Amino acid sequence: MSSHLTQLASRLDNIAPFHVMELAKMAAELERQGRHIIHMGIGEPDFTAAPSVLAAAAQAMADGRMQYTSATGLPELRAAIAAHYRDMYGVDVAPSRIIITAGASGALLLACAALVEKGAEVLMSDPSYPCNRHFVAAFDGSAKMIASGPEHRFQLSADMVQQNWGEQTRGVLLASPSNPTGTSIDEDELRKIVEVVRGKQGFTIVDEIYHGLRYDAAPFSALSLGDDVIVINSFSKYFNMTGWRLGWLVVPETLVPPIEKLAQNLFICASSLAQHAGLACFAPAAMTVYEARKAEFKRRRDYIVPALEELGFKVPVMPDGAFYVYADCSALSDDADELTIAMLNEAGVVMVPGLDFGPSTAHRYVRISYATSMENLQEAIARLRIFLSGRTQ
Incomplete structure (x- = not known):
């Protein structure tokens, strides 16, 4: 039986793959192998509805x-x-x-x-x-x-x-x-x-x-x-x-x-x-619940930003909202994509390179989501400290 490939609309040429989701697939494969992965990539609250x-x-x-x-x-x-x-x-x-x-x-x-x-x-x-x-x-x-x-x-x-x-x-x-x-x-x-x-x-x-x-x-x-x-x-x-x-x-x-x-x-x-x-x-x-969770997100932000800076990341602008940190990683690597893949494979920590978000910051910035528990954030920092010390030796 012959197959016929329908010609696709040309507009698809202007829509790039979403690297966030590609990293998520890589992380899922490592989890299937029994690895414990800390997800700081996808922007999804770790809370559910009130x-x-x-x-x-x-x-x-x-x-x-x-x-x-x-x-x-x-x-x-x-x-x-x-x-x-x-x-x-x-x-x-x-x-x-x-x-x-x-x-x-x-x-x-x-x-x-x-x-x-x-x-x-x-x-x-x-x-x-x-x-x-x-x-x-x-x-x-x-x-x-x-x-x-x-x-x-x-x-x-x-x-x-x-x-x-x-x-x-x-x-x-x-x-x-x-x-x-x-x-x-x-x-x-x-x-x-x-x-x-x-x-x-x-x-x-x-x-x-x-x-x-x-x-x-x-x-x-x-x-x-x-x-x-x-x-x-x-x-x-x-x-x-x-x-x-x-x-x-x-x-x-x-x-x-x-x-x-x-x-x-x-x-x-x-x-x-x-x-x-x-x-x-x-x-x-419900609003009482959501405001308490907002306070928890702020607490996580106030922890993760100085912790990242101590590791060598630079946070040139303090995030005032959402649950993301956009960090300059150029002191650690000249290739944010390579760095995030290495962090995933060696430290079991998911971050997202700047590739998705535009060419001007593609190779020197990473996005970190703190929409996960404080315990996970602390464990991620501990793992990254070991990972980064190994890269500088």
Whole structure:
């Protein structure tokens, strides 16, 4: 029987493999061989949903509330998120502007489907989360990666946006706090960026998926900068619900009908079970749990940063959010990819090289996730101390 290989779409040429997942596969193979591996690679909280959220999911299943919802989501959940913005950030957002999505990835997919067309250019910082540029590529646009170093907290500035805006530029895609750096954009700088983009009649998308995990500043959302700012968020990180695939998108009222049309066709709706569970996230009992876990993440950050620096890593910018450290490893190796593979094979510790996040930091930076227990972090530092001492002898 002859096989026929269907010709693939050319857009796939613009989507690179995800090295984070490749390292995860290597680590899984070592675990199958009986090795104990400490995972500081994938950005997934070691906590799960709060007990009251799990109970709400079980009750929804028992009650048979598993049918399709509206493509925009449960009205009660949209209202609860609007109330959360009012209570947490002091921002009034109409529930009608909130669209419930299949995770932040679903939100970004819908936003790019609505705003990116063939040949369109979207400005992003280098380094940044790789999937964001691939969402743009999926709709035949291109991400223009702008190198941003420690002096800019690895984020875009208004001047960078102004200088790099070209004829094909249609908007910017920001992340604050950022993956991989854990750094946020200063409030005044973000305001200036929005003003520059607004002046050019472009769009501003701000990924705030880690926004609940900011440690050193008062809560601030880009939604306070105007109704034209598009914000992405999710239940995955702060609410510890990664596998539930539940997120949301806040858009101007004029964008709701076209995005609803896209959601109807692409997704029908987000998981109804996850939506009913998500409602319980905003109850006081659950918020108490999540705030305690946030404090634990901060405790881990305050341990891991100086511990890494003692080993010879350089942390040029203290991460103020998320659960990542972006560390310069050039004093230890001139090849971050080689170093992370050696750390995995010899020390049993998973870190991620800068390859995924953009060319400007690809070979001298590694991303460390501290979304694991303090005991694991301490054991990882002990192993790395032995591993690195062996490399210098």
